[in-house]
Amino acid sequence: MLRHKNIEYDEDELYSDEGEDYAEEGGYTQEDKDNFATLTPVVRAELDEAGVPTTAKQIEDALWHYYWDVGKSVAYLKNSRTPREGKQEAKKEEKPKSKFEQAAEKADEVPFMTSRTAEWFKGVPWTNVPCEMIGQIVPAEPEPPRIKLLGGSSKLAKLAEERRKKAAAAAQPAQPSETDSASSLDRLTKPKDVKENVAPVPKAEPKKYAIRRKRSPTPPPKAPTPPPEEPKEQLPSLRSSPSAFGRALSSSSGQTNGTRQMALQDLLGSSYSSSPFEGPSPDDAVIQKAKAQQASNGLAKKTEALKIESTPAAPSQPKVRSKGLDVASLWNEEKSKRKASAAFVVIGHVDHGKSTLMGRLLLDTGAVSQRDIDKYKKQATELGKASFALAWVMDTGSEERERGVTVDIAQHYFSTDNVDFTILDAPGHRDFVPNMIGGASMADLAVLVVDANQLESGMKGQTREHILLAHAVGLQKLVVAVNKLDSTTPAWDQEIFRSVSAEVLKLLKQTGFTEENVAVIPCSGLSGENVAKAPAASSGAAWVSKEHPTLLQQLEKFAPHLTSIDTVKKPLRLQIADVFRGGITNPLSIAGRIKSGNVQVGDSVTIQPSGETATIKGIEVSGEGRDWTVSDDIPTLHLVDIEPQHLRSGDVVCSSQKPVKVVKNITAKVQALDSLLPQRVDIHVGRLHVPGGISHLVATEDARGETLKKKPRIVKAGQRAVIRLALDDGVPLEDGDRIVLRTDGSTIAAGRIEAISL
């Protein structure tokens, strides 16, 4: 990255030079004229003082050829008035330089050099440059760049002169000052640091190649311009700058390269001894830096972390060191400052408008732009599914869009003033209930979407099953969104709403939800009433705003949930919901909800059931980089030191000190939703979906947990029972995990694990 940065600036330099050349060829530009206007009087005044008569044309020419250099122009004009001296000087230039001449030249240079460098580096925070960096350049000075064509009037000469000045300017950094500036240099209003310009100095050849040299090492990918003030971050660029190709080019110029290179090395100072490939690759550095910027305090530490590793044998993957933070106490300290966050799963029967409602919510909260929606609308119309446009925010899969059915959980983020929300949009179709279980197990609360027009279909179907499952995975708060009220007959009929909500509430109560944790909100996802905005008072939905908050307000009300410090301090448990390629820099990333414990960058974790260890390279929560994360977050973890085949969704990431056990037999206390026999079942624990069988019906129990019958022949629907399960393969499970048993596409039991055994 840092190399790229250099290149960018080099290019600027280069282009600006060329730009000037063209400008000259085409006559004076406006800028030139301005400069003439300002500088000519100054020159004239000086010449008048010396008593040399000149015309305006002469002055302009002189200024032009000396490139707005008043001092030189004056000198030249004075000499041109006394012709012999001028000739002598010109001749001298051709001869090998004597000590005297060099001295004179220097004397000549230095005064206006300062003014030029000042322009050149205007606005640069020089103060951040370590003094030894600046100091070391001086020894490289004794042999200044050879000036071949000083005083000549050709453009080449001028260009050479300019290069020389730049080089010198770089060698002699000065405090920025507010002198009038040359227009071309103004383009570099924010040169980052002296070092970038220092690097070319030792090889300052008055040729363009000198600059191209630096461009060649890598193709110039455009990286986002980094902020200027990060002096430490730039070390890697310095290390890597003298590439082999670059050296070859520069040595071919026949310059006194040996000394130059020495100077460069001196310049690079301490860092030269280390390998250029040590530490993270430039790309990694970018990522790390991006994260560091986001994590306000992380920058300095991060840079340190980057520098720690300095073994000459460069490892292919950068080792990530843990900072050894006490995450639990950090979390505790920051707890009060942090915004509340909540993840909610959107459940309900298929085609009741879950995805569309969420698309609407994202649009109205500004998480998705109207432009995107318009784009989707256009594409959806082409497929003849215009009303699916909002759902397409969630349904990104090609198959989902073609068929208009959500298949898998979609995860999105949005923020209100008070709460950061994570949406988990679950599929409603019965075939994808396993995915819904996975999503619900990651949520803090649920939004049940019910189509006001088609309550019956849902009550027989997945509205009922999803309510049962939401309760089974441990969700307690639930918002019922009575959807599609705009398309009832008549629209926004209060009666329909009442009867629908009464029926749903009845079912919720039966299932075990308490009244204070349930809220019913009338809304319309497609038209957007009462989702994020209250409906207009004039519309038929006016009654809504009197009695009910908007869906968003209700969600905010339910959002706060407590994560206890004990949970944070427990050993890490995270069930993998997804394994994917996070990008070029993060070839292996996982996502999932942290059930308990905490994790920080650099931690070594164990993946069960494979038992492999991995190192956390980076953590992202809601798309933002973090140094650590704690339970109840849904982070994305970037992993290194592990092969992807050891990771599957449903696996558990756990602390290496206390890994979760891999078990094959479990005893569970379940609520039967259908009759249970010793039979084959699909066992769901969050994202985990494994085949197994009920091996024994141990006992049935009554509501108080007392045994009704030992070894029952059958467990009937509605009974509570202790059963023993045998799994086909070992899976990572723990006491207290919530399990769901399904067979033939319907849920037959749900409960908790009581005991595990291998």
Place this chain on the structure above:
Amino acid sequence: MKLIKQNIERKTGAGSATLLPEEPEDMWHAYNLIRPTDLLRASAVRKVITETVSSRSSERVHMNLTIRVTKLDFDSQAGQLHVSGQVAEENKHVKLGSFHTLDLELHRNFTLEKADGWDSVALDTLKEAIDQDAKAQLWAVVMQEGLANICLITEHQTILRQRIEVNLPKKRAGSSDHDKAVQRFYQTTFDSLLRQIDLADPKPLLLASPGFTASSFQQFIKTQAATGTNKQLQQLVPKITVAHSASGHLHSLSEVLSSPAVTSKLSDTKFARETQLMERFFEMMRQDDQRAWYGPKECELAVERGAVGKGGGVLMISNSLFRSQDIQTRKRWVKVVDDVKEEGGEVRVLSSMHESGKKLEGLGGIAAILTYPIEDLDEAVDDDGGQDLEDDINGQEPANGIEGRRGAYEEEIEI
């Protein structure tokens, strides 16, 4: 399997049968026929070492060996049966009592003589084995996104040939990784399938999945057949049936095989009948019908009481019970089967290699539909809980195992 000759006496069951296995399925029958203590005669290759005073030479000698069976080892994947035992007939190369393992081979005769005579179950198995009717076979791919089980369903077995498990990244905005991974998954499954099936003589292919996976995969095969150079593939396409299953796990196959869409295509094959029977039994259980009972003791008791008899009594028994190493156990179950037959009830021996048989094994390997309801049959069975006790012992062991593992982890960390 061909019956070459037999001299079994009807009354005592004494005698022997010579059989010629012709296809891998026959090995399964042989596995169910041959029991420990039986006498088995088959061709064998044995390395014979001859030692003289001056030299020692070994040569491989083909011979027919008769062994008294001690152990059977059936490899369902390869369709091979290895029978270990002690040599029972001496010849000039092999001493009596020395050990040998016979590998039964296709197209080579073997002769089986039962130690205690051929019982009814053994005779039924033999009858079934030598049934020369064309046998239904089909391939099935039970799949869900990221998981595919390729299996061959024959009359008597469901053989899982290959399992493909791929981790698919979930959908995420602005990334086509999921779609690409799904295509790769289809390609892998397709390639594996082609390696398994014989395209020259394609059998029906059943694709089952929740959601659209199966139909998408069918589409994938069609595309491959249309664009690829493999002409034979086009013959496969019309033989594909797409069905719905609740999940991609193999046990969902029973649901598939009992669905009307599939049974209509499969005609009246044994496994379809078995599956339907099990469905019926489970349905009765769900309705808490007191005529449906499962479990060894309960069923034995019901048979004793004559409840599994004429007029709808059905005994379902897994053939794994007859494969018991313990002769007494086998005799016990043969007696139960004979009793039911005497009563006029129906006996269905379910293959433990089929999903329906596996379901039955979950119920203890035996279940019965009675002719009249018996209440609280299980209470008449005294609780000895032998099975449970065993499990409890198992339950305690793992703790130590995990301790050991944990130690291993710690070591890794230190490194």
